Amino acid sequence: MIIDFTHIIEQLPELVRSMGVTLAIWLVGTVGALVLGFFMALGLRFGSRMVRWLLYFYVELIRGTPFLVQLFLLYYGGPFIGIALDPIPAGLLGVTVYGAAYFSEIFRAGFDAIPRGHVEAAQCLGLTRMQIIFRIEVPEMTMLVLPPAVNMTVILLKETAVLSIITVPELTFLMQAIGSQQYAFVEAMAVLACFYWAMVSITGRIGKAFEQKLSKFTFAHT
């Protein structure tokens, strides 16, 4: 086979633009998912029975179905119930809603892993319920969830490639178009895979460094 990368280099401006779309959707979507997931985890832990049940249902539903089907439902089914979104907002909403379910589960597991004694000690010291949540439980939980949260962030980057199927003009979408226009589909996909691979590796490294930096705050668990 003849590998010819010149066609890909020719389209540099468009490449940069679509790479921007991929990164923007990933970062904004991840931040949205983190915030939403955090409040959902609070609801899962401290909410009323009704709230807990609803959130549990939401998490299970999202985690039990493919991201692609969720996107199809949102993008093609949405207009029938009054949610007509352009591809980019739909993709952003999709990533946020999808990521939040996973993040909330990570946060919930983090809350559950906090030693009971720490909360009891705080109660003995006379801290109020809010103080215990925001000064004891949230900081400890943050340390515990760092590794799985970084992992989920990486997964979300990879999932943004799926957005190309609902015509979001991100990198995978553009590379598919370039590949078929220039009859260089294999080359385009190979370069694309390597781009994601590099991004995922870099994100993993940053996550590791961050963990190490914060590791002084972790408690010795007994």
Added chain:
Amino acid sequence: MSWKLFALLVQSCGLTIAISAVSIVFGLLIGILISGAMLSRNALVSWCGRTFVSFFRGSPLLVQLLLIYNLLPVLGLNVPSLVAAIVGLSLCDAAYQAENMRGGLTSIPKGLLEAADMLGLSPRQQFWRIKVPIALRLTLPALTSEAIMIVKASSLVSVVGVVELTRMAQDLAASTFRPLELFAAAGLLYFVTNWVLSQLGRRFERSFSWGIR
């Protein structure tokens, strides 16, 4: 939505389950070999194993599928899209399974391997008869979640023209113009499949709980 449409969806859900099952079996077998390679004393073999895992875990499955689907004909292998899809899913699954197995293999008690050495088992015998069975038992919970992940990931093979559940829902939505009901029904079928899988996994784990302290 009529029962006729729903029956078509259920039928294609069968294909989704079949593709996933085949990919998980191949993925597990390849994954065991790769995990063996990763832990090999030969630096080159170990590097190849680690690079394989890093690549397939580090790039989107969609891109991998598109790459493999288009690469195979270039290499002179004109296979049906179903085969390309299974190859892609199996390789991706193998990378995750290899990582799980590596965790299992490295947490095997030293004493067992020393005992195997004493009994004169060759390294190959030790790998297949001592290490792999124990590691499999240790990674069984991960295997269940892996299976659920693959069922969900198999929705992506719809882009290479395999008419499994997602593609069937897409085709029916296009012809009946009822995307809302059809994608909701497809999602429900995935959900039920995964729920059954998680229940089976729990059962399976309980009946294989021997050897765990």
